Amino acid sequence: MTDRPALTVVTDDPTPPYEQLRRQLVELIRFGVLAPGDRLPPLRQLAADLGLAVGTVARTYRELEVAGLVISRRGGGTRVAAVPAPRSDPDEALRDSATAFVRAARLLGVADEQIVSAVARALGR
Numbered sequence: 110m111t112d113r114p115a116l117t118v119v120t121d122d123p124t125p126p127y128e129q130l131r132r133q134l135v136e137l138i139r140f141g142v143l144a145p146g147d148r149l150p151p152l153r154q155l156a157a158d159l160g161l162a163v164g165t166v167a168r169t170y171r172e173l174e175v176a177g178l179v180i181s182r183r184g185g186g187t188r189v190a191a192v193p194a195p196r197s198d199p200d201e202a203l204r205d206s207a208t209a210f211v212r213a214a215r216l217l218g219v220a221d222e223q224i225v226s227a228v229a230r231a232l233g234r
Contacts, residue, residue: 116155116158116159119212124208133209134173135178136205136209146189147188148186149170149188149189151186170187
């Protein structure tokens, strides 16, 4: 991926860095920002870019591979899988989306009350 989207890790977030990274990559794949066949950055490069240990990024990539979202090949790097695995647990998908929304809102400096208000407005209440 040449013009890749910015991936971030929030150090004071209680969510482990590998999970923050995994969630962001899942979102990028699910929403088509990363298309099938797109290559993810090499482990060492992404780790250096984010200030993480290589093992942290490797764990993220492993979990994405287990989920069927990426394929890793020795010498060929890690690429987005041709057909992402269908999500079998809608509750998990909802949790992931809600977590991503809250994380994005907090990065904007929005208070929890405003986040709850935004969700209520989205629900039409």
